[in-house]
Structures are given as C-alpha cells and as structure tokens.
Amino acid sequence: MQPEVAREQMISQQLRAWHVLDGRVLKTMAEVRREEFLPAAYRGLAFADAPTPIGHGQIMLPPKIQGRLLQALALTADEIVLDVGTGTGFLAACMARLAARVASIDIHAELVSEAATRLSGSGIRNVSTIVVDAMTYDPAGQFDAIAVTAALPVYQARFEEMLAPGGRLFVVVGVPPIREAWLVTRDRDGFRREVLFETEVPSMINAPLPETFVF
Numbered sequence: 001m002q003p004e005v006a007r008e009q010m011i012s013q014q015l016r017a018w019h020v021l022d023g024r025v026l027k028t029m030a031e032v033r034r035e036e037f038l039p040a041a042y043r044g045l046a047f048a049d050a051p052t053p054i055g056h057g058q059i060m061l062p063p064k065i066q067g068r069l070l071q072a073l074a075l076t077a078d079e080i081v082l083d084v085g086t087g088t089g090f091l092a093a094c095m096a097r098l099a100a101r102v103a104s105i106d107i108h109a110e111l112v113s114e115a116a117t118r119l120s121g122s123g124i125r126n127v128s129t130i131v132v133d134a135m136t137y138d139p140a141g142q143f144d145a146i147a148v149t150a151a152l153p154v155y156q157a158r159f160e161e162m163l164a165p166g167g168r169l170f171v172v173v174g175v176p177p178i179r180e181a182w183l184v185t186r187d188r189d190g191f192r193r194e195v196l197f198e199t200e201v202p203s204m205i206n207a208p209l210p211e212t213f214v215f
Contacts, residue, residue: 003035006047010034010063014049020067022074028097029067037090037118051201056108058202060088061149065181065199069170072183072196073145075099080141082162083127084134085149085204089115092127095147102127105137107205135206143167150204151179160184160191172201175210 011030020026035046038060045052051059061069069091075081075098083092086106092115095102106112109131116129130137134148135156142164148171155173163169169184181196 003033003046007034010047014062014064015067018064018068020064020071022071024098025067025070028070028094029063032090032093032097033122034063034090036122037088037093037115039088039114054088054111056111058087058108058111060090061201065201066091066094068181068196069147069149070094070098072170072181073147073168075145079144082139082143082146083149084137084147084159086112086115086129087149089118089127089129091147091149092129093119093122093124095145096124096127099145100126103130103139103143104128105130105132105134107131107133133206134204146170148172148204149201150207151201152207153203154208154210156207160186172199176200 011026035043038046042052049062051062054060079099081095081099081102083102083104086104092102092104104127112129112131119127139162143162144164144167146159146162146169148159151172153175160169163186165186167186172179172181174180178198179200181199183194183196185192
C-alpha cells in the first residue's frame with residue numbers, strides 16, 4: 001500500500017475510530033512522516049494498528065495510543081514538554097509541532113542518537129535529546145506537559161512533581177492484564193488523576209515492581 005493511502009487510513013480507521021478528534025492532533029499526525037522515523041526493516045509496519053519493534057527490545061506505540069496521548073495533553077504553542085522514552089523520535093516530532101520546546105529522554109544511547117538524526121533530517125530544531133535513566137532523571141525546571149511512553153507497574157509521583165502549575169502528565173499505570181492510561185493534572189489543590197482508557201504497553205526499564213506476597 002502507498003504511504004499516503006496508508007496514512008489516510010490510519011487517520012480515518014484508527015485515530016478517528018478511537019475518538020481522536022482534535023484537529024491539530026490529526027493534522028500533525030498526518031503531516032509528520034511516521035514511516036521515516038522507523039528503522040528501514042520496519043517501515044512496512046509504520047501504519048499498523050499494533051506496536052512496532054524498533055530494536056533494543058523496545059517498541060513504537062500504535063498510532064491510536066499516540067493520538068490519544070497527544071489529544072489528552074492538549075499542548076499549546078508556548079509550552080515546554082518532557083518526552084519520557086524517545087524511541088524513534090516520532091512522538092517528540094509531533095509534540096515539537098504542537099509546543100514550543102521538547103526535552104526527550106531515553107536510556108538507550110543508540111536510540112537517542114538515531115532519533116536525533118531523524119529529527120534533524122526532518123528540520124525539527126526545538127527538540128533536545130538526552131541519554132538518561134528516567135528513574136534517576138532530575139530536571140532543573142518544571143514542564144507544562146509530560147508524556148511517559150512506557151508503563152509504570154507502580155505509580156511514581158516523581159513525574160507529577162516535575163509538572164508546572166496547570167501541567168498535565170500522560171502515563172500508563174499497573175500490571176498486566178490491566179493497565180490504565182491516566183491523565184494527571186496539577187492544579188492549585190494538588191494533583192487530579194483521571195483514567196482515560198485501558199491499554200497494554202511495556203514496562204519502563206528500572207521502574208519499581210509491586211511487592212510480591214508469599215503464602
């Protein structure tokens with residue numbers, strides 16, 4: 001299938017069907033060339049309604065999950081965003097079009113290097129990439145929005161503490177078979193957590209696991 005036909009079907013049959021209706025998000029995901037952010041061996045899977053392997057045991061999230069993430073964060077043009085899990089760089093590229101600046105972190109140096117090359121090749125200049133373990137990352141400032149693209153088996157408040165007032169955090173929490181995508185918002189009264197949908201994504205490397213009980 002031709003990429004433009006597959007892209008159009010991704011928008012109509014995956015994103016819209018999964019209640020991604022924000023015009024800015026749909027336009028962004030239509031214009032950022034998803035296939036160019038994948039390793040050559042996997043470009044044929046760029047528009048599949050499934051996780052796509054990208055090396056190092058990691059995956060690229062399905063389009064519908066990325067669309068729901070972007071829609072939930074509701075980024076604006078003056079905001080600073082943290083992308084936890086650079087992967088291919090595609091999600092950072094989308095957020096870079098919707099926000100002012102993006103800091104994208106990943107524990108795998110090779111993925112970060114490859115993503116930086118793709119971002120530069122796409123003319124994207126407002127993304128900074130950092131090789132770091134997300135569980136030890138200690139940023140100097142706060143973020144208006146944070147996207148955590150791997151699951152936390154046990155919720156970690158460390159990410160919500162990185163939010164500026166009014167900031168939003170997208171994160172997947174729990175263990176299989178049921179994980180929940182949350183939107184966490186920081187307001188004057190503290191943190192408000194909303195369950196968006198159930199999904200399954202791989203756990204974050206080095207994220208704490210639930211305690212096990214021995215009978």
